[in-house]
Amino acid sequence: MVIKVGIVGGTGYTGVELLRLLALHPSVDVQVVTSRAEKGLRVDSVYPNLRGFNDLCFVEPTMGNLQACDVVFFATPNATAMHMAKGLMSAGIKMIDLSADFRLKDVEVWEHWYGAKHVCPELLEQAVYGLPETNRESIKQAQLVANPGCYPTATQLGFLPLINNNIIDTSMLIADAKSGVSGAGRSASVVGLMSESGESFKAYGVAGHRHLPEISEQLQTVSSSPISLTFTPHLVPMIRGIHATLYAPLQDTTVDLQQLFENFYAEEPFVDVLPTGAHPDTGDVRGTNRCQIAVHRPQGGNMVTVLSVIDNLVKGASGQAIHNMNIMFGLDECTGLNQVALYP
């Protein structure tokens, strides 16, 4: 089988990361890469790392250009994919949206946080939230997958075993999350300049970040008690990587947390629970679709601390999108995602 792939929004970091990973995927033929701004240019003239792997030129994102695809990835800014969704759906084309357009079920919440009118709220229910560790079966059947955000991926994977086993007080969750600068995308900006974001560290969006409702909504689906989460994102002077440091008050202090986590993820190909006492390092998952997790109970107290790391562009975006594609098309889940992290 060769899956014919289209990528809408091929000039951002998640777009070029899709191209990097799909270039060596044995069952995929990338046939269309769109970019309004770079229309007509060779893809590898914009991204010299792709020389020899891709000889396409950017085209405009039209239905005409995409209609022969089996699946279309949207690596676009928010509030873009929703405008093409109905057309692609009715043409029977599968769609994996790396933006936020279909991540929330509650359209009012979506419109509040994203500051736009949703143009196809009727598709929200149909869209499957593409976190394979929780929604594998639904993803298999899905035509439209909403690929999770980067912070939500790292945060949910850390909290899930605790919430699922009902052993923490879900009314006082804290996610102190740190991201490399590629998470802000590839748009010209002052705050993203190396002169601004290098050799510095700061929080942002403390008053409220769009990933908070996404995490809360998803965690609520598996929780028997109400979720209340304080979420603080920070910007780290590095390019790739997310580190989520998660805190929750333990309600059951008899449970073997290490065993709980290892069992919970025993069958998951992309979640790696580290040995007792470990401190995962974003550098050890760089370039891979892997989440490495460690669970601690400092000083044997009542607070559980979970450390969860991913590469924001892979497990936090493009790699997870390909994982979803593999599931949707019945391929081995790891196809094309068998990377060893680039260390150092």
Place this chain on the structure above:
Amino acid sequence: MVIKVGIVGGTGYTGVELLRLLALHPSVDVQVVTSRAEKGLRVDSVYPNLRGFNDLCFVEPTMGNLQACDVVFFATPNATAMHMAKGLMSAGIKMIDLSADFRLKDVEVWEHWYGAKHVCPELLEQAVYGLPETNRESIKQAQLVANPGCYPTATQLGFLPLINNNIIDTSMLIADAKSGVSGAGRSASVVGLMSESGESFKAYGVAGHRHLPEISEQLQTVSSSPISLTFTPHLVPMIRGIHATLYAPLQDTTVDLQQLFENFYAEEPFVDVLPTGAHPDTGDVRGTNRCQIAVHRPQGGNMVTVLSVIDNLVKGASGQAIHNMNIMFGLDECTGLNQVALYP
């Protein structure tokens, strides 16, 4: 007045930072800089940034070399200063210890965390914990000042207004702290290599870090209820700076947190409470003795989030030590510490 200064341990980062700051201090003459390893070498041959500002050579750390000093700074590894303390004290020399030897009052706790026998526990009571914002009057009278650790400085300054005003639940404090790599000092190591610590982010010491008992002991002195703190240090791929993200459950949700913080620090020259909604950036205090703080109450909920940044080598070490010296000698507190942060 010219204060005759000695610096024991002049080749680490806190030592050279003392030299940088004291080079332009108008009331100080640095007369002795010690280093066993570099004995005989010119200081500015090891530190070319000091060329033209310092023509001393390193000497051995002996009482003979130090006896003419008015004050001696110890910029040494832990468990070093305590061996010279009695000699200096009985010679009437003031002493400011940037290491941890005199930071804890409880000698058993000290010996547990620092893995050594304390050689002069009788001095622990006499030693004044050198956080000017809490102990100014005692510092004025002190002969021996224990300069606070870097994490403890950023963390205490963030929690103090809340604890002092008795408005948080002190049994569930969280300090999620992030430090630049200079905090690990200037010793040859693998983990400190740029290849290891660059382009990566990780927590360390989650099971227990030496700064935890220091923070707890100090916060307890101002708290009417027991302090229970979860403290997670992380390593940031930058050289200077600490960012402490602090969480506490609010018990009184009627208080104006912004006003509370501004009032609490209104007279403090080195604590700068930022306007409502701000996110302090370690880059804005780089090279200065300033702590910048912002206080948030995300979504108007019950969790207060404090963001507190310092330069770990200045307010977290050498600058604070000079601030203490200024107080001990009756100088204007800001003498020699009037820097503008190096941005960008």
Place this chain on the structure above:
Amino acid sequence: MVIKVGIVGGTGYTGVELLRLLALHPSVDVQVVTSRAEKGLRVDSVYPNLRGFNDLCFVEPTMGNLQACDVVFFATPNATAMHMAKGLMSAGIKMIDLSADFRLKDVEVWEHWYGAKHVCPELLEQAVYGLPETNRESIKQAQLVANPGCYPTATQLGFLPLINNNIIDTSMLIADAKSGVSGAGRSASVVGLMSESGESFKAYGVAGHRHLPEISEQLQTVSSSPISLTFTPHLVPMIRGIHATLYAPLQDTTVDLQQLFENFYAEEPFVDVLPTGAHPDTGDVRGTNRCQIAVHRPQGGNMVTVLSVIDNLVKGASGQAIHNMNIMFGLDECTGLNQVALYP
């Protein structure tokens, strides 16, 4: 004496660096800071590192706003200062231009490289090129100083002793220069993003860079033979610093190069010739107005290699501009420029 200072273009890196340095200059009162974009905002709301040092608000760059100044610094994009020059000059106000508008004497060369019509070519002759090490006497008398570029400063200071003493073949000069990213300024851009410029190294402008004619024109003024220079700028993943590695074929191999350099700069407060065999590090001049230089003759051969480092924002821009101001106003040259480099 208090010099009344205006700064046009206060929101770029050279503007904020002027503000940092002038905040502590004892003979200066910064009275006007202009920015069209930030008009009305407090300067320290844009630059929190200036809190407590500056309580001005940005105003528009009009003659009315600037007419009370003794001197106006232009920290503007190229082709901006020239539009206000005549007005300021006829008002008797001194002017120090940190942009390139008055650096070249040959207006055709200027118009070729800067792609604009020069609006006051008659001022080019009158403008003094503000490299104090070569033009100190002219600067004293100047009303209009053209502050040198960053690369030209590091490059000229390295070549000058060799050319002045007529011991190299000036027809085959090579300047392989490397700059931190702050040299590109504080404008939103994709190439300046940390995701693009971090963890990478590349040359740029190999075919031709605007600093090439500036260096050539200036070196020609002290050379008895024609200058032919190959100049290659590179972008280094750091914020501040320029390292120029200079090569020239030696024509006289009997000269003691170390002695030559030391003698040439013996009286210069801001040029520091390092000992034989040294490798200057940009980190050792960070935040200072100092140029550190080392001269080598590898394997005793016929090629001389000069290593020259500066902080591009200080000696390469704002510090040198203040040095020029000090000279123009008869102050001690080092006033306000007595910094120790921020190491590490």
Place this chain on the structure above:
Amino acid sequence: MVIKVGIVGGTGYTGVELLRLLALHPSVDVQVVTSRAEKGLRVDSVYPNLRGFNDLCFVEPTMGNLQACDVVFFATPNATAMHMAKGLMSAGIKMIDLSADFRLKDVEVWEHWYGAKHVCPELLEQAVYGLPETNRESIKQAQLVANPGCYPTATQLGFLPLINNNIIDTSMLIADAKSGVSGAGRSASVVGLMSESGESFKAYGVAGHRHLPEISEQLQTVSSSPISLTFTPHLVPMIRGIHATLYAPLQDTTVDLQQLFENFYAEEPFVDVLPTGAHPDTGDVRGTNRCQIAVHRPQGGNMVTVLSVIDNLVKGASGQAIHNMNIMFGLDECTGLNQVALYP
């Protein structure tokens, strides 16, 4: 075919990079990884990026442990491999040395630069210098391959088309080379600390670097006139990557340099000549075995400038070693080396 591989010195950066690349090589089974210091430990406990890809434990580097191997890679410090070479050779085992022990043909030159007595100079003649672009046929027949140094790889590939075509003055070659810090290896050191090497740039070894005789000796083998090279290495604050900026006086200014380079490397799978006017970026070859090259003739003058970038750990070390192994065992040259660079 499955090649049984041993790696001596598995804990340095070239060792772990061999493990990363070989983990996914379809014709290789890594059977032995040695480390005296880490003997007995699981490889993936030291390198968590290898979890799931390698379940070996480190063993001692003895003949007994290595005798079943088809090929042994030495990723050891200099002057180590030579002690095991005779034993392996007489056992009929192929050997690829990533250190410098067999790179020079002239034993006196080797002993001068490496400060040791060579224990098997009789093997120097037999050893094949493993730059496939020049020595492919000899490598096919070799039992002992001396894998080139990182700087020599980038430098030779840039100069080769010019020297081979006899169009430059080889008596005045300049290689201004810049390397990421991983080139210094994974040994505890002060100079390698991020606090020292981050946010700074400096040259080193200007008086003489061990890669100079290697480059000269190799270039001389293809040059009809004597090679005289000035080589200046610099340290870049990034982890991976080498950028060599090469200068040579053109003797024939009629030649089409772009065409010359494209023709010269037309058949080479790992040398990619960029289009006219390009500036290769180390980031575009990160993690790959590719060399990207651009050739310039600034201002149409007589100096040719070549820009050549590689990943020092891949094309400059472990990737090239695997390329050599592929050639030695008759595999497709690109087997296991088909990576897309990790951008950003």
